[in-house]
Amino acid sequence: MFLLSRIKEEYDRTGDTEEAVAAGLQRGxxxxxxxxxxxxxxxxAYATAEVTFVQMLGVGMAVAVRVDATVIRAVLVPSLMRLAGPLNWWP
Known part of the structure; x- marks a missing residue:
């Protein structure tokens, strides 16, 4: 939400998708x-629990959040938005 709203604000200001993605990523x-x-x-922190299922859940969720924050939001979304160009803003 933060990343896409920042990119949209930059696109509305500049009208250039590539510049908007770069500026939105830099600031967001x-x-x-x-x-x-x-x-x-x-x-x-759940990994310190004594119940094995809670430990596995904690480690799994921690890894999933880190992958989401780094790979998906920092790499995949900006690259796909840059490739899509004006198709990002069709609605």
Whole structure:
């Protein structure tokens, strides 16, 4: 949400998709990374539980959040938006 809204604001301001994606990623990435890190740490705290299922859930969720925050939101979404160009804004 943060990344896409920032990219849309930049696109509305400049009208250039490539510049909007770069500026949106530059300004939104630290917030997304920090939020993902905090959330991953809270899930990783479950790994200290004594119940095995809760430990597995904590580790799995921590890894999933980190992958989502880094690979999907920082790499995949911006690259697909840059490739799609004007098709991002059709609605």
């Amino acid at each position: 990435a630290p917030l997304i990374t920090a939020a993902g890190g905090i959330l991953a740490l809270t899930f990783a």
